[in-house]
Amino acid sequence: MTDIRANLRARLDAAVGSDQVLTDPADMAPFLSDWRGRYHGHAAAVVRPGNTDQVAAVVRACADLTVPIVPQGGNTGQCGGATPDARGDAVVLSLVRLNRVRAVDPANATLTVEAGVPLAMVQQAAAAAGLMFPLSLAAEGSCTIGGNLSTNAGGHAVLRFGNTRELVLGIEVVLADGRIWDGLRSLRKDNTGYDLKQLFIGAEGTLGIVTAAVLKLYPAPKTRATALAALPDVAAAVRLLFALRQALGDRITGFELMSALSVALSRRHHPALPDPCPGSPWYVLLQIDDNASHSPIADELERALQAALESGIVRDATIAHSGEQARSLWALRENIAEAQRRDGPNIKHDISLPVSVIPGFLDEARAALTAALPGVRFVTFGHLGDGNLHYNLAAPEGIAPSAFLENTARANRIVHDLVARHGGSISAEHGIGQQKRDDLVRYKSAVEMDLMRTVKAALDPSGIFNPGKIFTTGA
Numbered sequence: 447m448t449d450i451r452a453n454l455r456a457r458l459d460a461a462v463g464s465d466q467v468l469t470d471p472a473d474m475a476p477f478l479s480d481w482r483g484r485y486h487g488h489a490a491a492v493v494r495p496g497n498t499d500q501v502a503a504v505v506r507a508c509a510d511l512t513v514p515i516v517p518q519g520g521n522t523g524q525c526g527g528a529t530p531d532a533r534g535d536a537v538v539l540s541l542v543r544l545n546r547v548r549a550v551d552p553a554n555a556t557l558t559v560e561a562g563v564p565l566a567m568v569q570q571a572a573a574a575a576g577l578m579f580p581l582s583l584a585a586e587g588s589c590t591i592g593g594n595l596s597t598n599a600g601g602h603a604v605l606r607f608g609n610t611r612e613l614v615l616g617i618e619v620v621l622a623d624g625r626i627w628d629g630l631r632s633l634r635k636d637n638t639g640y641d642l643k644q645l646f647i648g649a650e651g652t653l654g655i656v657t658a659a660v661l662k663l664y665p666a667p668k669t670r671a672t673a674l675a676a677l678p679d680v681a682a683a684v685r686l687l688f689a690l691r692q693a694l695g696d697r698i699t700g701f702e703l704m705s706a707l708s709v710a711l712s713r714r715h716h717p718a719l720p721d722p723c724p725g726s727p728w729y730v731l732l733q734i735d736d737n738a739s740h741s742p743i744a745d746e747l748e749r750a751l752q753a754a755l756e757s758g759i760v761r762d763a764t765i766a767h768s769g770e771q772a773r774s775l776w777a778l779r780e781n782i783a784e785a786q787r788r789d790g791p792n793i794k795h796d797i798s799l800p801v802s803v804i805p806g807f808l809d810e811a812r813a814a815l816t817a818a819l820p821g822v823r824f825v826t827f828g829h830l831g832d833g834n835l836h837y838n839l840a841a842p843e844g845i846a847p848s849a850f851l852e853n854t855a856r857a858n859r860i861v862h863d864l865v866a867r868h869g870g871s872i873s874a875e876h877g878i879g880q881q882k883r884d885d886l887v888r889y890k891s892a893v894e895m896d897l898m899r900t901v902k903a904a905l906d907p908s909g910i911f912n913p914g915k916i917f918t919t920g921a
């Protein structure tokens with residue numbers, strides 16, 4: 447063991463320089479826990495390569511000594527995917543020094559960036575080229591594009607632009623034997639065999655190390671309309687989505703559902719936020735974007751909402767008349783997660799379902815959970831346009847959140863069984879990591895698990911990439 451450690455240290459020092467190999471416990475500490483402090487691990491070292499060749503050298507060293515590698519970007523993931531396990535034999539491979547924008551091609555509407563570039567910087571580089579990278583999420587100042595690819599991040603504009611998977615044209619990956627696959631093609635059409643990049647996107651670092659990517663850019667919207675609609679129930683929200691799609695087409699960028707309790711929580715912790723349509727059980731926050739300057743979308747949205755009001759789908763609605771008003775409507779939505787955190791831990795679910803079955807699912811889930819956990823409070827919100835709900839359960843009034851958390855396994859089973867019965871997914875955006883790996887086996891078919899294990903064994907035969915993530919064992 448000592449020999450391996452000494453040998454490993456020498457190889458890592460040679461690969462990246464000794465100043466980029468951290469072994470002191472205090473230096474390593476920030477890399478060994480996730481941002482929520484839910485997952486903690488140990489490592490033999492944290493390495494911070496500065497370019498793809500150095501990543502490849504680190505992987506070769508670890509492959510030769512069969513040392514596990516835990517890739518890490520901004521460490522903002524929700525499922526413990528970037529946190530090593532307790533064994534202490536892994537190397538945490540931090541990609542944050544791969545932080546260069548390699549190429550901007552406005553005519554081809556593409557941007558080539560290294561894996562460690564923070565998402566906000568990717569957006570800025572696109573804007574500087576007069577274009578837009580549509581991926582946007584609340585962690586964008588800290589998360590990296592490599593982490594976004596590896597978790598196939600969703601965010602606020604999936605309805606119009608798709609998940610990260612849809613925004614990538616090419617990638618560069620370091621494979622388990624240390625070879626570099628240069629798949630940095632910037633083609634919108636390329637039917638030359640298997641689309642290998644898609645294997646690595648959403649793989650949570652279990653198949654290879656993403657070191658760079660070619661991203662698709664879009665014209666930035668020139669006109670935007672934002673509104674908040676108050677609705678009697680979730681079935682009405684689904685009808686509103688259908689009606690607005692008919693009226694406004696694919697210009698709907700955001701369609702965010704919020705229960706009254708979610709909005710109340712947000713406002714309790716941020717009292718300056720508006721309360722434009724009080725007293726409704728459900729709300730939808732809408733954003734419509736148009737590429738034309740001076741587009742009449744605000745009028746079109748108003749007419750569509752007026753029609754929805756007359757047909758009883760909507761109870762009340764308000765349209766933002768300034769950027770400031772739009773921002774404060776969005777703040778109602780953006781602050782829910784933070785407000786929940788301040789209120790105490792919740793039992794959280796990141797689920798997706800066909801939009802059409804969501805009202806029925808919510809009715810069934812409420813009945814089952816109320817029977818099992820009397821007084822449970824439902825903090826339901828999320829990207830309804832994508833069929834993605836953050837279906838969170840808060841402790842009954844008067845019960846300590848920590849005591850309520852003892853019900854987590856039971857609540858998860860009720861929610862996830864129902865999700866599966868309705869044809870949904872137990873992880874819409876956040877991935878599996880170490881959090882949901884047992885559930886994965888329960889809800890995926892044996893055939894699908896077998897295919898996934900076959901891919902893992904083919905690309906990482908020694909199981910060095912992120913063992914214990916997605917799969918219960920390393921392989």
Ligand SMILES: Cc1cc2nc3c(=O)[nH]c(=O)nc-3n(C[C@H](O)[C@H](O)[C@H](O)COP(=O)(O)OP(=O)(O)OC[C@H]3O[C@@H](n4cnc5c(N)ncnc54)[C@H](O)[C@@H]3O)c2cc1C
Nearest residue numbers: 519520521522523527590592593594596599600601651656
């Ligand atoms: C406030 C907040 C809001 C969020 N909102 C959203 C949201 O709306 N939608 C959403 O989808 N997610 C959301 N997330 C989750 C998180 O931001 C995303 O999962 C993000 O994509 C992770 O990026 P990261 O760089 O922090 O990755 P990390 O957390 O460092 O890693 C995530 C996973 O990817 C692997 N990995 C990281 N980099 C690489 C690489 N270069 N090569 C191979 N594997 C790698 C890690 O091993 C790990 O398994 C949110 C998180 C926070 C804190």
